[in-house]
Every structure is written in structure tokens, then in C-alpha cells.
Amino acid sequence: MKRQIFAMVVFVFYMEALAAYAYAYIDPGTGSMFIQAVLAVIAACAVSVGVFWRRLKAFLRRTFSRNKHIDGNSNGNSNVE
Amino acid sequence: MSSNSGSFRDPFGKVFTSDGKVFRSIFSPGVKTYEAAKMRGVYEHLIDKRLLISHEETQVDESAAEGAVYCLAHPCLPMVSYPWEWSFSMLKDAALLHLEAMEILVPRGFWLRDASAFNVQYDGKQLVLIDTLSIGKRTPDSPWVAYGQFCAHFLAPLAIAAYCDIRLLSLWRSYIEGFPLDLVVKMLPSIKKYRPGIFMHLKLHSAAQASADKKEDITKIRSSEKIKVGDKGLIGIVSSLKRTIDRTNWKRRSAIWEDYGEIRTYDDPDVAMKSEYVENVIRQLKPKMVWDLGANRGEFSLIAASHGAFVVSIDGDPACSEALYEKIGGEKRITGILPLTMDLANPSPGLGWNSKERLSLSERGPADLVMALALIHHLVLSSCVPFDLIAEWFSTLGNSLLIEFVPPDDPMVKKLLQNRGDEHLPYSLNLFKRSFASFYDFEEEIILNNGRILFLCERSKNKI
Numbered sequence: 001m002k003r004q005i006f007a008m009v010v011f012v013f014y015m016e017a018l019a020a021y022a023y024a025y026i027d028p029g030t031g032s033m034f035i036q037a038v039l040a041v042i043a044a045c046a047v048s049v050g051v052f053w054r055r056l057k058a059f060l061r062r063t064f065s066r067n068k069h070i071d072g073n074s075n076g077n078s079n080v081e
Numbered sequence: 082m083s084s085n086s087g088s089f090r091d092p093f094g095k096v097f098t099s100d101g102k103v104f105r106s107i108f109s110p111g112v113k114t115y116e117a118a119k120m121r122g123v124y125e126h127l128i129d130k131r132l133l134i135s136h137e138e139t140q141v142d143e144s145a146a147e148g149a150v151y152c153l154a155h156p157c158l159p160m161v162s163y164p165w166e167w168s169f170s171m172l173k174d175a176a177l178l179h180l181e182a183m184e185i186l187v188p189r190g191f192w193l194r195d196a197s198a199f200n201v202q203y204d205g206k207q208l209v210l211i212d213t214l215s216i217g218k219r220t221p222d223s224p225w226v227a228y229g230q231f232c233a234h235f236l237a238p239l240a241i242a243a244y245c246d247i248r249l250l251s252l253w254r255s256y257i258e259g260f261p262l263d264l265v266v267k268m269l270p271s272i273k274k275y276r277p278g279i280f281m282h283l284k285l286h287s288a289a290q291a292s293a294d295k296k297e298d299i300t301k302i303r304s305s306e307k308i309k310v311g312d313k314g315l316i317g318i319v320s321s322l323k324r325t326i327d328r329t330n331w332k333r334r335s336a337i338w339e340d341y342g343e344i345r346t347y348d349d350p351d352v353a354m355k356s357e358y359v360e361n362v363i364r365q366l367k368p369k370m371v372w373d374l375g376a377n378r379g380e381f382s383l384i385a386a387s388h389g390a391f392v393v394s395i396d397g398d399p400a401c402s403e404a405l406y407e408k409i410g411g412e413k414r415i416t417g418i419l420p421l422t423m424d425l426a427n428p429s430p431g432l433g434w435n436s437k438e439r440l441s442l443s444e445r446g447p448a449d450l451v452m453a454l455a456l457i458h459h460l461v462l463s464s465c466v467p468f469d470l471i472a473e474w475f476s477t478l479g480n481s482l483l484i485e486f487v488p489p490d491d492p493m494v495k496k497l498l499q500n501r502g503d504e505h506l507p508y509s510l511n512l513f514k515r516s517f518a519s520f521y522d523f524e525e526e527i528i529l530n531n532g533r534i535l536f537l538c539e540r541s542k543n544k545i
Contacts, residue, residue: 032232040314
């Protein structure tokens with residue numbers, strides 16, 4: 001995965017360095033096909049980050065709501081006392 | 082049988098009309114894909130979701146094109162329109178429609194073989210994909226074959242309209258195969274080029290195209306078969322495109338005409354009288370198809386549509402067609418109105434192959450009723466088109482004409498002439514009547530309190 005990301009970053013900078021447009025006798029779709037390999041990796045990373053973020057949020061929510069619940073109970077108990 | 086002039090590129094099939102009905106022939110290269118999609122219930126699913134135009138298999142008879150294996154009958158569209166006539170949001174909705182279809186198709190092992198803006202039309206209720214055969218079996222692990230076309234047909238024009246100028250959508254007329262990505266990237270403001278979606282799908286994409294072109298050795302055939310994009314990657318690309326397009330918004334800035342309703346010189350009773358008269362005409366003529374030329378925000382188009390007419394509402398100001406498109410798509414969904422942007426002094430010409438692939442406005446008529454309300458003074462005095470030429474052109478567009486004459490002493494006419502001195506085309510009621518009488522019979526007229534006159538005319542059969 002690390003190697004893939006490294007290759008992707010190098011590719012992105014390489015593409016950025018290209019400026020001139022050349023008219024050519026080829027199927028104009030070739031570049032569009034190649035770029036998707038890079039974008040698919042970016043999209044997959046984004047999905048992984050998204051999944052991680054959602055899990056982290058769910059974990060934090062669970063943790064804090066449990067604390068709140070415990071706090072609530074302890075308050076309740078203290079009231080009883 | 083007559084072939085559709087815009088249907089000749091796809092080896093899988095061809096559209097033709099017969100007895101006013103629309104059919105599609107499917108040739109042998111398209112049979113496998115068609116049968117697979119039919120078996121898997123893909124068409125049914127998309128049709129149920131109202132993403133795809135419906136079809137029914139019919140018998141292949143002599144009216145079908147030679148070599149047809151299947152023949153499908155489609156419902157007729159009320160009016161074909163093209164992306165150079167669409168409002169910003171209509172183009173955006175057409176883009177999202179493609180992506181929504183892709184999200185359904187990819188997990189089922191299918192995809193869109195092409196992503197052309199011309200594959201989307203308004204069916205009288207909403208936008209739908211009209212090219213049944215653009216649904217194809219996905220090549221496993223292959224990148225999306227229509228990705229380049231999608232960016233050129235949707236993302237590039239939307240980005241340039243949102244971030245540079247809405248009027249640049251008219252570049253469609255020059256680039257009917259989609260906006261060249263390098264051109265769009267060159268024109269976008271630097272700060273916008275680095276928004277994540279725009280950067281990936283336009284800037285990097287354009288650089289990849291340039292790189293592929295540069296490196297290409299024409300003596301060698303370079304295959305893109307080695308490039309692998311799995312289903313997850315493809316869905317990721319589709320979601321990223323969807324997010325990018327969702328976030329590409331045009332902040333509507335008008336343009337005098339969108340606000341015309343507020344600044345116009347009518348008093349309320351005149352507006353009411355005019356609306357009532359328009360309503361009476363619609364009730365009397367019961368037109369199925371109305372073209373409202375110079376429609377502004379579609380006040381009178383809405384009246385016509387409320388009586389069951391299909392209305393093509395045309396205005397030169399992109400803000401007007403955008404406002405109307407938003408209104409009809411709002412909470413109280415209104416059907417039967419197609420808002421288009423078009424400068425009536427330079428209406429859509431025939432474009433594409435042999436100038437017949439995409440039809441001119443006139444070729445898409447005639448309408449039952451043409452409305453030209455508060456328009457004629459603009460055509461004569463701003464666009465410098467004489468009355469007789471206007472009358473001649475209108476007479477080719479429809480059978481009945483409801484036209485408003487704005488007198489020379491009207492404040493709006495005076496405003497148009499304020500910097501022109503005497504150097505303008507002759508403009509008088511007599512000349513108007515004489516010019517239109519060459520093509521029309523005047524049936525009725527009604528004078529409003531502000532001096533404007535509404536004429537109801539019928540195209541004269543003897544004079545044409």
C-alpha cells in the first residue's frame with residue numbers, strides 16, 4: 001500500500017510537470033483510461049479514511065455516551081443519598 | 082421509415098421513426114449485451130427508477146433498419162433539446178443522472194458505454210436517459226470507457242460556467258463532442274483548479290491526456306488492458322465525480338431580465354388583463370405544444386402549462402431559464418415546461434455531421450401556438466431585425482401566434498433608443514401590421530391600458 005501511494009504521488013507530480021498539449025493521432029481516451037488507475041487508488045484511500053473516521057466517531061460517541069450515562073447514574077445516586 | 086439524423090454512430094443500433102412513432106433497431110453486435118441486460122432485469126430496474134426511457138419489444142418488420150435483430154418501440158419525446166440550450170442546473174441534473182445510473186449498473190456487472198449529454202432528454206416530466214443501448218456489459222476490472230467523455234460533457238462545462246462565466250456554456254456550439262479539458266483547465270481561475278475534484282478529474286486528467294499523446298508511438302499499438310480498476314475503485318471514482326458535481330454551483334447573477342418582472346412598466350391591472358387574455362387564448366385554442374419566445378421567468382408559460390400544454394420556454398438570459406428550471410423542480414413540482422436559453426436573434430442552428438446531426442430550432446417545430454410577448458421591440462431595436470423578417474421566421478415556427486406590440490412611446494422602447502438617436506430600423510404599428518399581414522391573418526386584438534396591444538394571429542395558408 002505504501003509503495004502504491006508513493007508511486008501515485010510521484011505520478012501526480014510528474015503529471016503536474018507536463019504542460020504542453022500535443023495534438024496526436026491516437027485515441028484520446030488513452031490518457032483518460034490511465035488516469036483512472038490513479039484516481040481509483042485515491043478513491044480507495046478516501047473510502048478507507050472514511051471508514052476509519054466513521055469508526056473513530058462511533059467509538060468516541062460510544063465512549064462519551066457511556067461516561068455520560070455513568071455520570072448520570074452517579075448523579076442520580078448522589079441525589080438519592 | 083425515416084432514420085434519426087443524430088443516430089448513426091453506434092454499431093449496436095439505430096433510432097428511426099415510423100408513422101410518428103420512435104423505434105430502435107438492434108443489430109447483431111448489440112444483441113448479446115441487450116439480452117444480458119434484459120435477463121438481469123437491468124432495464125426494468127432503471128425504468129422503474131425513472132432513470133431510463135421505457136421501451137417495448139416489437140416485431141422486426143420491413144420498417145426496421147436492415148440487419149435488425151430486435152426492434153424496440155419508445156414513447157415520443159415532446160421536444161428534443163441540446164446542452165447548449167440548457168440551464169446550468171439542467172446540465173448538472175443530467176450529469177447526476179448518469180452517475181446515479183452507474184451506481185446501479187456497476188454492482189450488477191454493467192456500466193454506461195458512453196456518457197454523452199445528448200443521451201439525456203426531458204420526457205415531459207423529468208430528465209431521462211434515452212439511449213437504451215448505452216447500457217453495456219462491464220469489461221471486468223477495466224477503467225470506465227466513458228470517463229473521458231463524462232468529464233468533457235459534464236464536469237468541464239459545469240466547472241467553467243460556475244467558476245468563470247455562465248455564458249461560456251455557449252462553447253457547446255463549437256465543441257459538440259464535449260469541452261476540451263486542456264482548454265477548460267487553462268481558463269479556470271488558479272484557486273479553483275486545486276479544489277480536490279476539479280484537480281483530479283480535470284487538471285490531472287488533462288495532463289494524463291497530454292502525456293499519453295506525447296508518448297504515443299503511432300507505429301505501436303499500446304493497450305490499456307493492463308490498467309486495472311476494480312468495482313470498488315470504479316464506484317469510488319463515480320462517488321468522487323458525484324461529490325465534485327454536487328459542489329459545483331453557479332451563484333445566479335442576473336442580468337436585467339430576470340428582475341424584469343419587478344422593473345417593468347406594467348400596472349397590476351394590466352398584468353392581470355394580459356394574464357387573463359393569455360389564459361383565454363390557451364382555453365380557446367387548446368394547443369398541445371406552445372413555444373413561449375422571450376419567456377423571461379415563464380409567467381405565461383406556467384399559465385399555458387396549467388391548461389395541459391407542453392411549453393418550451395425560451396429566453397436569452399441564462400438566469401431566467403435557471404430560475405424557471407428551479408421553480409418547476411421545486412417542492413410543488415410542475416411538469417410540462419422545458420426552459421431553454423437561446424438568443425432569439427441567433428437561434429440554435431443545425432450542428433454536427435452535415436449540419437443535420439443536431440437540429441436547428443425551426444426543424445424541431447412547428448408548435449401549435451407561438452407566444453412572443455414583450456419581445457418584438459427587442460428584436461427590431463436591439464438586434465436590428467426588420468419586422469418582415471421576424472414575421473417570416475415566426476410563421477415557420479407555428480400555426481397560431483400571440484404577439485404583443487409595444488408602442489414607440491412605451492418607456493421600455495424609449496430606453497432601448499436612448500443612445501441611438503434616429504439610427505434605428507423603422508418601428509411603428511402600421512409597419513408591424515403590414516409586415517405580419519403578409520404571413521398571418523389577424524384574428525383578435527386587445528389594447529392594454531399602457532398602450533401595448535396583444536394580437537392573436539393565424540398563419541395564413543394563402544400567403545405562404
